[in-house]
Amino acid sequence: MLSFQNVTRVFGQSTAVDHATFDIDRPMMVGIIGASGAGKSTLLRMINRLTDASDGRILFEGQDILPLKGADKRRWQSQCAMIFQQFNLVPRVDVVSNVLHGLLNRRGLGATIFNLWPREDISRAIAILDRLGIAEQAAKRAEALSGGQQQRVAIARALMQDPKIILADEPIASLDPMNAQIVMRTLRQIHEEDGRTVIANLHTLDTARRYCDRVIGMRKGRIVFDGVPELLTPAAAREIYGAGHDFSEAATSTEIDALDRPEAAMRDDAYAARLLAD
Ligand SMILES: Nc1ncnc2c1ncn2[C@@H]1O[C@H](COP(=O)(O)OP(=O)(O)OP(=O)(O)O)[C@@H](O)[C@H]1O
Numbered sequence: 364m365l366s367f368q369n370v371t372r373v374f375g376q377s378t379a380v381d382h383a384t385f386d387i388d389r390p391m392m393v394g395i396i397g398a399s400g401a402g403k404s405t406l407l408r409m410i411n412r413l414t415d416a417s418d419g420r421i422l423f424e425g426q427d428i429l430p431l432k433g434a435d436k437r438r439w440q441s442q443c444a445m446i447f448q449q450f451n452l453v454p455r456v457d458v459v460s461n462v463l464h465g466l467l468n469r470r471g472l473g474a475t476i477f478n479l480w481p482r483e484d485i486s487r488a489i490a491i492l493d494r495l496g497i498a499e500q501a502a503k504r505a506e507a508l509s510g511g512q513q514q515r516v517a518i519a520r521a522l523m524q525d526p527k528i529i530l531a532d533e534p535i536a537s538l539d540p541m542n543a544q545i546v547m548r549t550l551r552q553i554h555e556e557d558g559r560t561v562i563a564n565l566h567t568l569d570t571a572r573r574y575c576d577r578v579i580g581m582r583k584g585r586i587v588f589d590g591v592p593e594l595l596t597p598a599a600a601r602e603i604y605g606a607g608h609d610f611s612e613a614a615t616s617t618e619i620d621a622l623d624r625p626e627a628a629m630r631d632d633a634y635a636a637r638l639l640a641d
Contacts, residue, residue, distance in 0.1 A: 364386075364387055364389065364390070364424060365387040365410070365422070365423050365528070366385075366387075366421070366423075367385050367386070367420075368384055368419055368420040369382045369384055369418065369419040369420070370382070370384070370406075370409060370419035371417050371418040372405050373417045378584045379405040379584055380405050380406050380584050381402070381583070382585070383402075383406060383585075383586055384586070385586060387560060387562075387577075390554065390559060390560045391554070391560060391577055392550070392554045392561045392563070392575045393561070393562045393575060393576070393578070393579060394563055394565045394570070394574070394577070394579070394592075395407070395563065395564045395565065395578075395580075396564075396566075396568060396579070396580050397581035397582055398603075398605065401581040401583060401603075402581050402583075402584040402585075403532075403564040406581070407530045407532050407562060410443055410530055411444075412428065412429075412436055416429050423443075438468075440468060442524075442526050442528065443528040443529075444526040444528075444529055444530070445521070445530040446514065446517045446530070446532070446534055447533075447534075448532060448533040448534065448536045450513040450517045450537075452506075452516055452517060453505060454506035455504055456504065457501070457503060457504055458500050458503055458504075458505055458508070458516050459485065459489060459501045462488040462516060462520045463480050464520055465519075465520040465521060465523030465524045466480075466484060468524070487523070488501075488523060491522050492516075492519050495515045495518060495519055496515070497516065497519070509542065510537055510539070511541070511545050511546060512542075514534060514538065514542070515545070515549060518546070518549055518553070528560045528561075528562065529553065529561045529562070530562050531550060531563035531564065532563075532564050533564050533565070533566060534547075534550065535547060535565075535570065536566055547573070547574045548574075563575070568600055571592060572592040572595060577589070578591070578592055578595055582602070582604070587602050587603055
């Protein structure tokens, strides 16, 4: 289905992703973990062509998606929707319109600017919001919603594209523990019920363990772990995070406690090291 073959991305002197090679041969939920700067975002962004690869091939159902241009590239991008840590909604615009923006690649800019959406698109947007439990927010401005609700709107916008793959770049890093769980459960539900592949960059090992079928661990651009969560032993975690021997798996088994800490939103090596060393 999705095949990475020696995919590399170089920025100047630094190699953000170094010969990444792996196959996803059936719909699954994949968590990508690693310290800040390990290359997780770059890996994800190369899939939907927000970032170009320097070398290698990414095949989707046999076709290399890296050389795609123009309409072909847009078609591919509509098959792999992305959600972001900061939701990337239009804050002053109502929720339904934000969801309808998921159709931008298909309906064009005119429909978006003039808010000219066919009735069936609007009905579908509301049905998706209903599925995600936020239909009653449909008429509100996006900025009036809580973070967790805004991320669900972003997921609804992604679903509007009817994508085969959902790419989630730190989807819960800005959320409180309760909303983080709701968003992760929503992503899991979308995978299980719709058969879509979800690939999510995650900050806590425990979230990857709890929600993902497979975990890919990156360190300094290289994939150093690829397996089922059960194989994510303390030794494997040390390898991924470069942590010391005082690493304790128990320290990462309380995702909610970890997210509860005020510094949980920090995205740096010190945070990962502290988490592992606690
Ligand atoms: N546009 C860019 N220009 C230059 N360097 C970049 C660019 N994007 C990423 N990098 C570098 O590539 C490396 C990998 O960055 P990336 O954002 O992919 O890591 P990450 O694992 O997602 O980190 P984080 O968890 O902090 O988001 C880093 O050294 C980063 O500085």
